[in-house]
Amino acid sequence: MIRFALGRGISLCLSLIVASLVIFAVIEVIPGDPAAFMLGVNARPDTVAALRAELGLDQSLPARYLDWVGGMLRGDFGTSYTYRTPIAGMIADRVWISLPLALYALILSTLVAFPAGIYAASRRGRAGDIGVMGATQLGVAIPNFWFAMILVLIFAIELRWVSAGGFPGWEAGFWRGIGALTLPAIALALPQAAILARVMRSSLLDILGEDFMRTARAKGLSRRRALWRHGVRNAMIPVLTILGLQFAFLLAGGIVIEQVFFLPGLGRLIFQSISSRDLVVVESVVMLLVMVVIVINFAVDLAYAAIDPRLRRRG
């Protein structure tokens, strides 16, 4: 097991290094000078030059890259050009919105998808199955930002059940925070739940055809018990892959949803930083997202080994 983790660990570090190089290279090429932008239209060349020096923009590229990566390893993402506050702090506040949102959406989608997938698989071909599959076809086809617009229109503006967006901050009470994230989470969760339900159903149907399910029935287990005791656990493996990938998509999908619900999460931070050419913030946030995704993939691999003994010994 350790060797398995070690092997994956090395490839993880390698991908992180390559990812940081790619991100830095792409972002440095973006036209537009942050200093000129900050000082606005009437600024004079000498003022702009002074600001560039202050922000360290005049150093050579390799120097800035090493400075950035070195800082990141120490947990210091550098200071934002426009906000002039440490980026780590900015990211910290916003991570506490994007991450819970993604987690909330993942929980919602799993809570809906698992029962739906299992129900559809157990009623294969009958009305229940066709109904669920029809709903998932629709769920996959609806763009989540459009669905978000409709949710806001109905629940926030017409019925005024919940605030139209914004985030009161976790200090304003855990449940108020959750309340603010409910609509966005539902909008984010819809397409993912549809995909997860379909994967759950098809992987369960594959398993139901396996020989050991017939052995279970021969032992005297009823159809339902055989499904739950043997079927679901074996069906988890392909579902796990999709869950791992989905969390990464939820993080990214959040970028659009945060726009619609004006949640101050990582998504909006990326947008604001790109439009104000706050390059170092963009680099750091994108790097963080990529790190989270790679770590999640790593976790999914470990979870594989946990569930499937065949992987554990092979090492």
Add this chain to the structure above:
Amino acid sequence: MFRILTATATAMLMAGAAAAQDSVRIAIQLEPPNLDPTGGAAQAIDSVLYSNVFEGLTRFEADGSVVPGLAQSWEISDDGLTYTFRLREGVTFHDGTTMDAEDVKFSYDRAMAEDSINAQKGLFADIAEVTVIDPATVEVTLSRPNGSFLFNMAWGDAVIVAPESVDDIASDPVGTGPFMFDRWVQGDRIELVRYEGYWGEAPALARATFRFIADPTAAFAAVMAEDVDAFVGFPAPENLVQFEADPRFQVLVGNTEGETILAMNNAVAPFDDPLVREAVALAIDRQAIIDGAMFGQGTPIGTHFAPHNPDYLDLLDLSPHDPDRARELLAEAGLPDGFATTLKLPPPSYARRGGEIIASQLREVGIEADIQNIEWAQWIEEVFTNGDFGLTIVSHTEPMDIGIYADPDYYFAYDNPDFRDVMEALSATTDPVARTDLLHRAQTIIAEDHVNAYLFELAIPTVAQAGLRGLWLNQPTAAVDLTGVSWAE
């Protein structure tokens, strides 16, 4: 399944608590990048802090006039070179330190310094020396007479700061204003509280929260769901008709100092030919743009001057909407079947939506405008600094900025010695009647020369709770002055 889920969520949290009577939640579109008005050009910094947290020697009033601020009174020498300011007594900064002449000298020297990052360094260009006479008196001597010096010192970039607190002013501002900075949750809100030790009349409000909502739908939803008490600069003019029809709200539509223009690159063919520029101006139907892009909000302008300013001259008849005449002019200029050019549009909706309408109007007369939507940073680099553009749309929101036509290096590169002479004369005279006449001559020159196609003055709609009083109607400078704001009983 979904229904049960949302029902339980709502049971836990009814709509946000109604605003207490002495506090207010103001929403504006953009969040200030930092809280140092002397260190950044972003208007959002002044919107939140001007007159609320920071004050200068002089101050803008709601109608745009300049009144005494921290300077109680002043005398100007006959040759107009020496200004002696008498400061108010007993003024303290929010950290308790007293405000005196030393702080004024420190603030101006800091702005004029070699490594200063003050966005409007030009305002202080004429100052030769600042001398402290006594703690309550400071003398400023100019290198050459400047009629608008008092006007310039009212700008947000010229507020008075203290050496003791200037170092981390960007995230913890300390000024002399009626409100103190309390908290900044980046990306979401800034909270100000009443400063008990304020030298002047105490404001009605005890607490003010600024929320930042850039997205038009979110803005509409926030106001409609009463999450905020007022939205200054509401980004979706198309929804104003709904707010006007709703008794809960009041809608105020004022003017800003923002002359929205279709700028032409005078340095590049074919825009170096006045006939072509006139053709472009005549091809434009201002009212269609105002209706289509701004849903009727905005006043047409014939020159680069704010219509609410007393010295404004109505020159709309110099550039009526006349596509046929425009085609004739193009033929005269040797371009019978028109030409192609680029139309670079910064992010605001007046540019993006206005741009689509202008492109189709220009197409009517044979001018093919290739639309390119770009970010502000790209606009500043490509258009403003490198002059790499044919046409662009931008709104100049700095007050009294007709002087930019005197600078040939300015992005639309207009080079007219007569105009420069008028501006020289203007800065030398302080007599109001002479100044009005000079301003009229300046406006007429740039209108007749069709330097740019002058579209409309950018309106600023504000949607607020019906019971809120004292909000500014117009925006002579970028500011949400809360000093006079209160709740009606």
Add this chain to the structure above:
Amino acid sequence: MTLLSVRDLSVSIRGAPILNAVSLEVATGEIVALTGESGSGKSMTGLSVMGLLPEGAEAAGRIELGGQDMLALPERDLCAMRGNDVGMIFQEPMTALNPLMTIGDQVAEVVRVHGGGRAEARARAVETLGRVGLDPVAVPASRYPHELSGGQRQRVVIAIAVVLRPRLLIADEPTTALDVTTQARILDLLKGLVAEFGMGAILITHDLAVVAEVADRVAVMKAGKIVETGDVPAIFTGMRHDYTKALLAASSHRVALPPVTADAPLLEVRDVVKEYGLPRPTAFAAPRTFRAVDRVSLTVRAGERVGLVGESGCGKSTLTRAILGLETIQDGTITLGGRPVVAGGRVDPAIRRRMQVVFQDPYGSFDPRHRVARLVAEPFHLVRPQPDRRARRRAVEAVLTDVGLRPQDADRYIHQFSGGQRQRIAIARALITGPDLIVFDEAVSALDVSVQAQILDLLADLSGRKGMAWLFISHDLSVVRKVTDRILVMKDGRIVEEGETGRVMGAPSHGYTRALLAAAPTLPRTCREV
């Protein structure tokens, strides 16, 4: 006392008839065999008794077990009986167990489902695993299925079926997927359990030799009907139904192999070694290797028919792939007509042209998207200069007729042919370049007994007409003895015995060969002369 009586059982799935008025009786302590070719409905009969018919199946008739008609019972009562009163064993041990549960838990589950407590279930599981021959020290109950061999897994499946001492045991082809020696031990285990627990048993198998060795009575099925039943071994001499006779004849079919004078050596394999790297047990231990082929030498002379026999895992397929140049070898040389098969990492086309192969799986050895003409002509890729279109067509048609197919079959797709016909096409593909040596890698193992016989006759005929040599590789001794002049027996990567087929079969010198011959079930002597 009749334990189970099946009366006129008819089953159809979505309208297609599968079983037609099947009647069968099993007494306590008696083993009844159900035999017949694939598709005759024998497995479906077993599943009907268990009440595990697939979706959309309708069954009519009566299945009485201990006085109760299983077909009339509600699902809940059937569940109560399965595993308790009637147990079942399946053919494919590799996939019959849940990979994520330990073998102990899977056996204990049967006891728990039928009301046993947790401790009692665990105890009976360990006890039953021991009883089926799994040494608790070597194979503890905490092991996972993927850590066990095929034979060991089948023992776990048997433990699951018998842990609650059912009155009836159904075994559906329990040993088909196993090696000969493992098969013998599993059959002995089954006979022992039936006797000890006094169970009635139904043994479903297509192998008449297994029937002869294990069963008390046998029922022969053809197309969903029982055509004949009788006692063993009496049935083998006095059978009445002609289908049964044909079935028996095919099993004991003899091939007339024309004699041939073997002259100059053709294929020479000298001290070949093939090793595979194994994953390192711990991160820093030296890398271990597994030696699949250990210093093997063999020669095949032109025109000679050589057989290579061994159980799965003895390295014979690795040796085959090495000979064909599909695997690199660590040591030793392989030459054909004196010249090395693999020169400098590249296969020498001139040499490769003279050696061809026929694989086991008739369904897998052809690209489903190409027509037969293109499939058969593929080896022409080795021929320099490439024959033109018309020459290729003529060659394909000629070789198709050689193997007993019609020239126009060249334009059809592979899925339009039966298993036997596909092997004929595979042989045609091997013949097209007129090779000196053909390697048959388990070429007939996947075929039914009757089809197998026809293919072996075809080979004999071809050997006479074309005179090419072949290396016939198989785990099935009875097939290899029919088509070879000389036999090599392989065990754990080494050749343990070599010699003339008759001599090796009659008086084997190596102990392993003797064990192999003893384990292989054989038809009773009396019927072989028929």
Add this chain to the structure above:
Amino acid sequence: MTVPRTLVVGAVISTLFLLLASLSFVWTPYDIETLDVPNKLRPPDGTHLLGTDHFGRDIASMIMLGARTSIAVALVAVGIGMGLGVPLGLLAAARRGTLLDEVVMRGNDLIFAFPSLVIAILITAVLGASAVNAIIAIGIFNIPVFARLSRGAALGLWSRDFVLAARVAGKSSFRISWEHILPNIGNLMIVQGTIQFSLGILAEAALSYIGLGAQPPVASWGRMLADAQTLTALAPHVALVPGLAIVLLVLGLNLLGDGLRDVLDPRLRTVRL
């Protein structure tokens, strides 16, 4: 051989949009270039089947032109994904176990690690927002999907007997990949291609919704939605119509994909990311 219902419904919807898109090259009910601001935001009625938008343009014509953009962007993006991804996957499978295989797979994981939207934002920030850049962004994201899928399928085939027979016949791994492997994974690629096509439509809509897709005067459903956002209360049809168009086309393509899979080869392993 009864053609499954899903295939028929999917095919009908998809071809309907294809026809609409190609028709828009030649004719649209109104010319969307000329604006007609006075009668903006008119609800659907006789003259304007689907009403007019905030500039007075005919929404039906905008939908037709938008269909052209969406289909073009998604088609080319899938083309890039397949064109580069499949050969990569085949190469990795042919050289399975070697360094090349490892590099290709690690590269895929890396592209997967970048959330697709972030790639799009980075590209459009560098090259500016346009339909072409949307194609590049979505295309890049499709490459690993096809590479991983084709490698998986090809690996399965390499162990099959008929490939061994081809190796025995002396064919090089490149020739085998071309003659035997590619045709046999063709079905899977077609079915996955349809699914990626529908995902491409959604991705293009999302990109142009946040302003990174096709720029005016090129019509795009995503941008219609973004413009209509503030009008949902005032004129709901402006926001509903483009949304429904997206849902319908994506639904149609998904049904087509599922139908194709059932017809071509029910056992295919398609993955929906």
